[in-house]
Amino acid sequence: MLLANARLAIEGVNLEIDGGRFPAKVVAGRPVAVEADIFCDGHDSIDAAVLHRRRGADDWAEVPMEFLANDRWRARVTFPENDAHELTFLAWRDLFTTWRKEVAKKLAAGQNIGLELEEGRRLLQAVEEGEPDDRAVIDRTLAEDDEAEEQGHRFARLNAPEVAAAVRRSGPRTNLTCYKILPVFADREAAAFSAWYEMMPRSQSGDPERHGTFDDVIRKLAYVRDLGFDVLYFTPIHPIGRVNRKGRNNSLTPEPHDPGSPYAIGADEGGHDAIHPELGDFESFARLVEAARAHDLEIALDFAIQCAPDHPWIREHPEWFDWRPDGTIKFAENPPKKYEDIVNVHFYRGAIPDLWHALRDVVLFWVGKGVKIFRVDNPHTKPFPFWEWMIEEVRAEHPDVIFLAEAFTRPKVMKRLAKVGYSQSYSYFTWRNTKAELIEYLTELTTGECRHYMRPNFFANTPDINPVYLQHSGRPGFRVRLALAATLGGNYGIYNGYEICEATPVPGKEEYFNSEKYQLRAWDFDQPGHIQDDIRLMNHIRRTHPAMRDFTRLRFYDAHNDAVLAYGKSTEDRSDFLLFHVNLDPHHAQTFQFEVPLWEFGLPDDASVEVEDLLNGNRFTWHGKWQGLELDPQTRPYAIWRLYAPGMPR
């Protein structure tokens, strides 16, 4: 073991995931608090800094750290570029500050500090050529120091703030200790803050008998944009297998014209890099991508690795699949259930490395077509090392690509997928309905270690999930769950039909009846009872309020009613402070007292605060910490308030 290395202790780094095995996630350009426990033996003063750089860069940027309490240090760091970065820490003993503090105490105790002043001079003389201005300050100070002067005056000169500042910048760093280098990935903001709208392009013709096309989708862009969404996400757009095709409502007996599930990917017309002919071609797809961009919408595609039995890969690469002793291919199954319209690739044996490269190249192919967001189907049934490698490969070239993991599985598996590189993760939000459940789950997501690597995307529904709550809640419940998803989540989404409160289930299941997954649908989103106004309001508040952008800045507050969730989001300086009340009960009005979080503004319990009701623009004043409210699900299932602290502009 080496002697004398690393005299200072650096540990407990908040952005260190599994000992540095995985990168922490941040947003490029958004300041993040970087923290560590830093300390030395003894009682001398120390100082510390964060170093960071884009991976592969030669030079480090240095950010001074501040001491908080209990050996904890913090710096606010901004990673400027959307790319992989590196992070580490420097810490050192600060002999000049130690000298300043000790001599001040001796002076205050009336001790002779003649020798100490000489020691201080020597510390200043030891400052090597640093910043030229700093050297000048120090040289001038040494020149002005006069042994004939009174000791207190001499100390005041040597201890002047500008001298201390010059030494902090340019002085020696005694026992300089460097931490190991940690990986950090800085995403563009859409990875952490985005509103998704999901649709099946084939159902966008407006006619249940006519297969929709990309051009039909182009005609829907203004509607989606008007609702305020950022991302328009499509289920798979590839050719659909004909072998063992599923019929309506997942039946095994399709009619001749049934379109099949878009998740049964691949047919004679091609596989994952082809377009289903009835949707259009690469030309119309390019038009769609361009038109979406003109509407400030980004297209997200579905990346679903399974293949239909007639996918070309099965003929071309039999070594990528499992074969049974009788020479037949092994279908997907979850015994005793069989899924005969789907076969899974396997990722090892003869599939390495060609399958891995082929799958990466599918993603890169669509990136080449202008797609930068991928929702990945069932990633938890494919190997973690594949995802880690593939995402790294894609983002080495295209750091702006975003991957959303559709993994509804065990908590540690979901977290592992986030660690290996997924930018966003589906979550349990869809099934967290009670106040206690929501508080527990959101507290874990926003304050647990996972907040540094896992970003949930709160989908209120999906083509696969018609939540039981919504099946029984009627329109009020759709408004409630929309408000929760949009205001609790950094990322959130809805699947089309949500705006007209579609909830007809396959009886006894969390599935939609006459699901688009197995047939064409025609939708009328303007039918009576739609909740487009709520959606527009939510997306408007999200876009216009900086408090909404970092979902971890969530605090729960007291509301004296188990059916009412009260919470707030705010910017660090409290200049944007939103308070939310949501009645989780879609059937009954709820009356309650709630806490106005005056203390967040440093105000006493009897203070007043200006309030704006963001649903109608009304402004008034709350006097004191406790206020009362009624939320009636039929008229007003939620309230959103902006609070203005005294002296803040409004």
Added chain:
Amino acid sequence: MLLANARLAIEGVNLEIDGGRFPAKVVAGRPVAVEADIFCDGHDSIDAAVLHRRRGADDWAEVPMEFLANDRWRARVTFPENDAHELTFLAWRDLFTTWRKEVAKKLAAGQNIGLELEEGRRLLQAVEEGEPDDRAVIDRTLAEDDEAEEQGHRFARLNAPEVAAAVRRSGPRTNLTCYKILPVFADREAAAFSAWYEMMPRSQSGDPERHGTFDDVIRKLAYVRDLGFDVLYFTPIHPIGRVNRKGRNNSLTPEPHDPGSPYAIGADEGGHDAIHPELGDFESFARLVEAARAHDLEIALDFAIQCAPDHPWIREHPEWFDWRPDGTIKFAENPPKKYEDIVNVHFYRGAIPDLWHALRDVVLFWVGKGVKIFRVDNPHTKPFPFWEWMIEEVRAEHPDVIFLAEAFTRPKVMKRLAKVGYSQSYSYFTWRNTKAELIEYLTELTTGECRHYMRPNFFANTPDINPVYLQHSGRPGFRVRLALAATLGGNYGIYNGYEICEATPVPGKEEYFNSEKYQLRAWDFDQPGHIQDDIRLMNHIRRTHPAMRDFTRLRFYDAHNDAVLAYGKSTEDRSDFLLFHVNLDPHHAQTFQFEVPLWEFGLPDDASVEVEDLLNGNRFTWHGKWQGLELDPQTRPYAIWRLYAPGMPR
């Protein structure tokens, strides 16, 4: 990035300290639960094992792991030798178990499993030559399998437990994944479980005018052993400086015959490797070590690195010390306080490597004299890298050496010292007096991550700490704090005088008046009011009850009185189960209801349990979960019960 490495996820290892940077601590020969989160993509069965070996050994021992819940796996591992060890994990997909489970479901659903049976045969054929008996079981099973037989019978044969067991032992390990290698140090048990008695040898003559000798200490050994202690710890035994020597009660004006503080180490007679002449010589020290061993007592020495101004090192190695601009040596200070009988070494610049080697060699010197336990004075004012290096160097040769860190400082600094190698740590126990404080602190120590590397030693008093509680509590408080220290702590200790409830303070301070640190004392430990019976009982219970040996097996229970602490300790199989009630109030009797932890034995709330009162041997029965008790500090400040579950031998 490599393809396809490490398909299974292994994370969340309970014995991994700071990503493997520091060793976890275990006790050689005592089973420890080793846990990790282990999982794979998909839904296939997996299996896992712990590998461990003595550091430097060629071969690993393998211990199968068991699945607990929520992807958590555990093995009970025993590290046999007192030495440094290595630990890692293997995990793999278990294709045969997957096959067994899936085919059982298909069979239960009435499906044809002809192809599946052939797939099972192929899995069995793929088992390579492993344990010979396993291969024989598999070969016989394959030979007996008859395609003409009914499928259920065929499956029952291929799925037989002995076949599964043979495949588990000898079958292929698909996608075998190995975790990184983690360090573990296995101490001898005294590192985790020991009772210390501290004395100053010079006060053992029985005559305050005569300097005690090692031979005087030999005459006290029977007394210390009779009390039941394991370790007899001496303050420093080296020559004491004469320059700036302190007088009685830490005065700056010593009388000519004042002996000085033993912590001012070094004089003309020698330094850290010399013996204070008035105590004896190496011959009498050897007699003492031998006599202690005969009494089943181990000697612990004090390792205090500071030097008196007349320590020989200052002449011989001026480069190990700090010098001031006027050529004088820099004394220890805590401005504006000065400690002019002490100078500190510094560990860098000219002191590397000679000082580090010299200090290590001091420890090795005393190890050579038969001392294996060192209490280290103020380790938090010396560099962490020095301790890590020194402890490693000593234990590479002498893994049975134990170091106790006397660091009363900030929590993270105390924990860091434990991480870098200290076997035991002084703790905040000495100042945790209320029920809430004790529960909070002990919960952290016994359930927090630090339980894997920090082992507190609960000293009830020390020569430096005359706790305020004991200054006001009288004899009942001494009994209370003794019981807490001895039964909450794995390691605990008292400093002599405790048994006669000595608590005279320097007014307003937590220091002893007429402290032995600055003068000779004569003690009469048999004077009226001594609490030798309590001490004997505590040490007897500790020695005879296996439940006491692992201090982390602590549970707090309800007692409806804020002055009463209720807790239990038990062996994992509950065959030894102790329940404790301590009245923390030394002034008033406390009556309370308490919970009998029937559920720990799997018993309902109305069950009965046999009880033995360990203070007097009485046996009786408690009926039901709630019982009442009064504890009077004057007569019975604590109660200790042994509970016998139904059917247990008693």
